[in-house]
Each structure stands twice: as C-alpha cells, then as structure tokens.
Amino acid sequence: MRADGVTLGRLMAEAQRGDRRAYAQLLQECAGWLKRFYGRRVPPCQIDDLIQETLMSVHGKRATYDPARPFLPWLAAIARYRWVDQLRRSYRRNEVEIDSDMAALQDDEADVVARMSLDGLLAHLPPAQARAIELVKIEGLSIAEASRATGQSEPLVKVNIHRGLRKLSLIVEQMD
Numbered sequence: 649m650r651a652d653g654v655t656l657g658r659l660m661a662e663a664q665r666g667d668r669r670a671y672a673q674l675l676q677e678c679a680g681w682l683k684r685f686y687g688r689r690v691p692p693c694q695i696d697d698l699i700q701e702t703l704m705s706v707h708g709k710r711a712t713y714d715p716a717r718p719f720l721p722w723l724a725a726i727a728r729y730r731w732v733d734q735l736r737r738s739y740r741r742n743e744v745e746i747d748s749d750m751a752a753l754q755d756d757e758a759d760v761v762a763r764m765s766l767d768g769l770l771a772h773l774p775p776a777q778a779r780a781i782e783l784v785k786i787e788g789l790s791i792a793e794a795s796r797a798t799g800q801s802e803p804l805v806k807v808n809i810h811r812g813l814r815k816l817s818l819i820v821e822q823m824d
Contacts, residue, residue, distance in 0.1 A: 651677040652767060657717075660674055660713050664713065675707075678703060681723065682698075683695060686727070689731055705726050772816075773815055776798070776808050780794055780808035780809045781808075781812045783798070785809065
C-alpha cells in the first residue's frame with residue numbers, strides 16, 4: 649500500500665529522531681514512489697541505479713528536511729536533481745532528448761502539487777469519507793473492492809463517497 653505525503657513526513661521525522669524501523673520503512677516507501685517517478689522518465693535499465701542514487705541523496709540530506717513542511721515536494725526536488733544529473737550524463741552520450749523530458753518533469757511537478765492540494769481537501773472530511781473517495785475515485789478501485797478494503801458495506805461506501813464529494817464541492821466553492 650502506498651504511503652501518503654503526511655505518513656512519509658512522519659516517518660522521516662521519526663527517522664531524524666533515530667528510529668531505525670521508521671527509516672527503513674521510509675526508504676522502502678520512497679523507493680516505490682521513485683520507481684513510479686522515474687518509470688515515466690528514464691529507460692527501465694536505468695531506474696534501479698537512479699533510485700539508489702536518489703536514496704543515497706535522501707540519506708545524505710535527511711538532516712535538511714523540516715518536519716513542519718510537506719515531505720513529497722522535498723523528495724521530488726531531490727529526485728528531480730538526480731534525474732537532471734542523469735539527463736546530463738545521457739546528453740553527453742547523446743542518448744536522449746532533454747526537451748521532451750523536461751516537459752514530463754513539469755507535468756509531474758504539477759501532479760505533486762495537485763496531490764498535495766487534494767490531500768489538503770480530503771483532510772477536511774471524516775476519515776471514512778476521505779478513504780472511500782481515495783480508494784474509488786483516485787486509486788480506481790471498484791465499490792466492492794473499497795468495501796473489502798475498508799470493512800464498510802457497499803452501500804455505506806457509496807454514501808460516504810456521495811457525502812464526501814458534496815462536502816468537497818462546498819469547500820471548493822467557499823475557496824473561490
């Protein structure tokens with residue numbers, strides 16, 4: 649299961665305080681996120697090396713993370729720098745076109761910002777509503793799969809989605 653930005657931030661804060669288990673879990677979760685991040689940007693044969701380079705950078709820079717700030721933008725910045733370094737190495741070997749890859753990076757940065765905004769909105773909902781929306785509307789699970797994942801009945805999952813979306817709509821209207 650994918651950890652969200654808040655969970656990753658909490659794990660990093662615990663790791664900064666010396667919790668080795670939290671640090672191991674953080675690195676494992678980061679590796680999954682990085683695999684998805686790099687999977688759209690580099691050839692498959694380069695992904696594992698780039699993930700390792702990035703995790704070493706995370707390790708080296710972990711003291712610079714401020715637990716009061718969101719974790720994913722911090723991780724995305726490190727990943728972006730490692731990716732750009734890889735692009736420079738590849739460019740020198742004339743392996744890739746930088747222009748198309750930079751456009752993909754900008755798209756991913758927009759995805760991170762959108763996810764942070766979405767997480768902020770979902771935080772205004774009761775946990776059952778937020779989880780139902782996340783599973784069905786974001787992760788693409790069926791109502792039946794979401795029901796099994798949450799332990800709620802299928803009708804309750806539908807009600808939670810409906811009520812949660814209605815509340816999100818009101819929140820967004822108030823923001824405008």
